[in-house]
Amino acid sequence: MPAHDPYFGESWHKAREYQLLNGYDDVQGAYDAFINHYRKEFQSESDSMYTPKDPTAILHALVKFATERQRDLEDNELLYTEMSGTVPVDMKGRMLHYRMDSILRRKSDGKIFSWDHKSTKSFSRFWTDKFFLSIQTGTYTHCMYCMYPVEQVIGIEYDGCAFQYLKRNQEYRIELKQVPAWKTPDQMNVWLWNVIQYLDDIERETDRLFHCKEDDAVLMAFPMNPNSCTKYFGCAFHDYCMSWANPLQQCYEPPLGFKVSFWDPREMQTTHKMNLKWR
Numbered sequence: 001m002p003a004h005d006p007y008f009g010e011s012w013h014k015a016r017e018y019q020l021l022n023g024y025d026d027v028q029g030a031y032d033a034f035i036n037h038y039r040k041e042f043q044s045e046s047d048s049m050y051t052p053k054d055p056t057a058i059l060h061a062l063v064k065f066a067t068e069r070q071r072d073l074e075d076n077e078l079l080y081t082e083m084s085g086t087v088p089v090d091m092k093g094r095m096l097h098y099r100m101d102s103i104l105r106r107k108s109d110g111k112i113f114s115w116d117h118k119s120t121k122s123f124s125r126f127w128t129d130k131f132f133l134s135i136q137t138g139t140y141t142h143c144m145y146c147m148y149p150v151e152q153v154i155g156i157e158y159d160g161c162a163f164q165y166l167k168r169n170q171e172y173r174i175e176l177k178q179v180p181a182w183k184t185p186d187q188m189n190v191w192l193w194n195v196i197q198y199l200d201d202i203e204r205e206t207d208r209l210f211h212c213k214e215d216d217a218v219l220m221a222f223p224m225n226p227n228s229c230t231k232y233f234g235c236a237f238h239d240y241c242m243s244w245a246n247p248l249q250q251c252y253e254p255p256l257g258f259k260v261s262f263w264d265p266r267e268m269q270t271t272h273k274m275n276l277k278w279r
Helices: 004-022 027-038 044-049 055-068 125-129 135-145 185-210 238-243
Strands: 076-088 095-106 112-120 153-166 171-182
Touching: 004 027, 004 055, 004 076, 004 095, 004 112, 027 055, 055 153, 055 171, 076 135, 095 135, 112 135, 135 153, 135 185
Parallel strands: 112 153
Antiparallel strands: 076 095, 095 112, 153 171
């Protein structure tokens, strides 16, 4: 089975896209958009395993949007939903792959921005503070810079929905929170410098990997980031890294409980495919 949290989030995106395209009043239509995707991987027997992130919570969330966020589509003009493709980042022709949830224009001043839909179990300071400096924020802002004049773009606003279940009352609690992550052109220059450094790192480590051998004592490429081993409920490869100093000696078949798969954003279904260019 796929990891539940990202697949739940992907299904939630289906519901939110339906709302943006068809209005918030059609709760059933948005729920159907969620459940039709969600049930491809998770059947009803598993719903209780994942509370509060389950279909019942989605229904409550869609009702909350319909009652509390009616002005979303009155105050803003929807330009795009679910876009994906490539965007250039330097004059060497290097690209980033992106996947954006939406692009909208504010009716009050004509400013361009994006809502990025996020699902979580709670809104903590760590949840809200992580967005402004993230690579994702800069990438999406850069995409809009490639589509519209820079002075029209204000950036990304993270549109969060927190799902909770109160066992004592046996009821769902849904919270909505919007976190602006607007960046100035100077701040975007910092993002661009960081991205170029990461791309240089990837190219250097890939070159080093091609020179590594099975009989090396350790894998002398792509150094570990041990401080992230326990993030997001723990890395699935934690035991793998503890067991073998040089994974190349064990790479011919996956260990028990693992499978070979490749994440390729180009294969993901989106409403709009756009390979962007420099303005």
